[in-house]
Amino acid sequence: MNKRRKFIAKIVLMAILIFTLTFTAGCSKNNSNYHExxxxxxxxxxxxxxxxxxxxxxxxxxxxxxxxxxxxxxxxxxxxxxxxxxxxxxxxxxxxxxxxxxxxxxxxxxxxxxxxxxxxxxxxxx
Known part of the structure; x- marks a missing residue:
């Protein structure tokens, strides 16, 4: 049971990390269509x-x-x-x-x- 909790915790942390990276990349001004x-x-x-x-x-x-x-x-x-x-x-x-x-x-x-x-x-x- 302890292994299962560690596995679920790793999945949740990976999901949070992927969400955070995706969200911040989408807000970046460094894409090629952005002009000053x-x-x-x-x-x-x-x-x-x-x-x-x-x-x-x-x-x-x-x-x-x-x-x-x-x-x-x-x-x-x-x-x-x-x-x-x-x-x-x-x-x-x-x-x-x-x-x-x-x-x-x-x-x-x-x-x-x-x-x-x-x-x-x-x-x-x-």
Whole structure:
């Protein structure tokens, strides 16, 4: 009878261990589908020439000259690159200056053929 109790105790302990490992593994943030998106201060960031811009929904009707193209994309905040980067706009997205607006204040982002929106410098956001 004593052997049977030891056997049952081992089974119960193994079941608890398996449950604990399964539960904690399911709660882990280390799976490949997890992104650090929620940690970004803004959801539509562009970094260009050391300046950080935030995409808006404001249409831009006139553009000046092309000033760059998004080279890097990532949703992980730790992957910020000081070159032309975005956490929202795809690699290849063209960026333009806006007539009579300093590129230190705002730029135009080409969201589709001949359609542009404004991205403003984050220092201007209050």
């Amino acid at each position: 998106e929620k940690s970004w201060a803004f959801s539509k960031i562009i970094i260009l020439n050391g300046e950080t811009y935030v995409g808006t929904s404001d249409d831009v009707t006139s553009i000046d000259k092309k000033i760059g193209t998004i080279k890097y994309f990532s949703t992980r905040e730790t992957n910020i690159n000081n070159t032309i980067f975005s956490n929202y706009y795809e690699v290849g997205t063209n960026l333009y200056s806006i007539p009579n607006v300093s590129t230190k204040d705002a730029i135009a982002v080409e969201i589709s053929k001949n359609q542009y929106i404004k991205a403003i410098n984050k220092r201007l956001i209050h």
